[in-house]
Amino acid sequence: MTASVASPTLAETLRAARQRLAAAGIEDAALDARLIIEHFSATTRADAIASPGRVLDSAALQQIEAALSRRLAGEPVHRILGFREFYGLKLFLSPETLEPRADTETLVDMVLPFVRKVAAREGTCRILDLGTGTGAIPLALLAQVPQAMAVAADIAPGALAAAGRNARLLGLSDRFETVESDWFAKISGRFHLIVSNPPYIKSTDIGALQREVRSFDPMLALDGGGDGLEAYRLISAGVAGHLEDGGRVAVEIGFDQKTDVTDIFDQAGFELVQAGQDLGGNDRVLVFRC
Ligand SMILES: C[S@@+](CC[C@H](N)C(=O)[O-])C[C@H]1O[C@@H](n2cnc3c(N)ncnc32)[C@H](O)[C@@H]1O
Numbered sequence: 238m239t240a241s242v243a244s245p246t247l248a249e250t251l252r253a254a255r256q257r258l259a260a261a262g263i264e265d266a267a268l269d270a271r272l273i274i275e276h277f278s279a280t281t282r283a284d285a286i287a288s289p290g291r292v293l294d295s296a297a298l299q300q301i302e303a304a305l306s307r308r309l310a311g312e313p314v315h316r317i318l319g320f321r322e323f324y325g326l327k328l329f330l331s332p333e334t335l336e337p338r339a340d341t342e343t344l345v346d347m348v349l350p351f352v353r354k355v356a357a358r359e360g361t362c363r364i365l366d367l368g369t370g371t372g373a374i375p376l377a378l379l380a381q382v383p384q385a386m387a388v389a390a391d392i393a394p395g396a397l398a399a400a401g402r403n404a405r406l407l408g409l410s411d412r413f414e415t416v417e418s419d420w421f422a423k424i425s426g427r428f429h430l431i432v433s434n435p436p437y438i439k440s441t442d443i444g445a446l447q448r449e450v451r452s453f454d455p456m457l458a459l460d461g462g463g464d465g466l467e468a469y470r471l472i473s474a475g476v477a478g479h480l481e482d483g484g485r486v487a488v489e490i491g492f493d494q495k496t497d498v499t500d501i502f503d504q505a506g507f508e509l510v511q512a513g514q515d516l517g518g519n520d521r522v523l524v525f526r527c
Contacts, residue, residue: 244292244294246290247278247280247285247289247290247291250274250298251270251274254274254301255267255270257309263308263309265314269314270305272318273301273317273318277297278301311449311452312449313449315330315336323337323341323342323373323376323377324342324377324380324381325380326373326380326407328372328373329406330399331399332455334370334393334396334399334400334458335454335455335458335459336453337373340489340515340516341373341374343489343513343516344489344521344522346513347513347522348378348430348432348487349378349381351485352381353381355430362385362386363386363481364386364429364430364432365387365388365431365432366387366390366431367418367420367431367432367435368433368434368435368436368458368468369390369391369397369400369415370391370399370400370434371396372389372404374434375387376404376407379404379409379412380407386412387413387414388424389414390415390420392420392457393455393457394417397416397417401413401415420468421475426479427479427481429484430484430486431476431487432487432488433487435461436457436459436461437465437466437490438465439462439465440460440463440465442465443456443460464497465491466494469498469502473486473501473502474505476505476507480527485510485524486526487523487524487525488522488525490520490522492519492520492521493520494520495512495520498523507525507526508527509525510524510525510526512524
């Protein structure tokens with residue numbers, strides 16, 4: 238007679254997953270294991286504490302196993318889940334979107350007071366985001382400032398589809414428009430605020446990026462050309478024709494690009510008014526005015 242094998246409990250599944258990911262050298266093994274198991278077993282952190290003996294059904298276990306295999310093969314955890322949190326918003330990803338980074342929340346923090354001030358004064362604040370990806374930056378701003386509206390541009394149609402879907406799911410689509418555009422090529426009108434987190438990695442540095450970035454974030458979102466600064470030249474050249482008087486331009490930059498990007502905007506007639514650092518203390522955001 239064969240003994241029946243008991244299904245593993247939530248606590249056992251968490252422990253085994255954490256051990257497998259850690260043994261494979263995955264840096265955030267405990268967090269990734271928890272995110273995968275909570276998502277595919279529809280449990281919460283509170284369940285793991287209050288009901289560690291809860292038995293997981295076989296469908297959930299199969300999905301967890303498939304997700305762990307993908308993680309062990311190097312796929313980032315949020316690509317496997319299909320979404321990521323940004324500024325408190327749940328944003329769905331697609332193969333054509335960058336996974337939004339916590340560093341980019343610095344840009345939102347820095348421009349939010351300006352957006353609030355313009356919205357209070359004018360009754361609205363028109364925002365243009367160049368290279369919107371998931372729509373992370375403008376959706377975070379619209380969620381905070383109910384009078385603001387945004388045009389979100391990207392050259393990648395799949396990114397725009399994801400951004401539009403995120404706007405709908407967040408109930409923000411009536412103030413959010415997507416435009417397929419090579420930077421300013423298809424943009425009309427003037428904006429109080431123009432933001433961009435463009436691709437800024439030097440082409441020759443792409444091969445040295447972490448495998449999780451290099452293989453899973455789209456190349457269009459990463460490759461900033463020979464010196465990493467190509468997008469800033471193109472964006473700075475087009476800004477003047479689309480900025481309201483007294484408007485601001487805010488860009489995310491690579492940690493060592495503050496001087497170069499400031500010079501590029503300076504040559505286009507813009508003055509640096511604010512520089513911000515990310516959570517790691519690196520120069521990350523520059524804000525300019527005309
Ligand atoms: C670094 S990602 C930023 C995505 C998003 N804004 C964020 O912060 O998570 C850069 C984005 O620029 C877009 N992009 C690249 N080249 C472009 C171009 N010529 N015109 C418009 N968008 C472009 C990419 O498709 C990508 O979505």
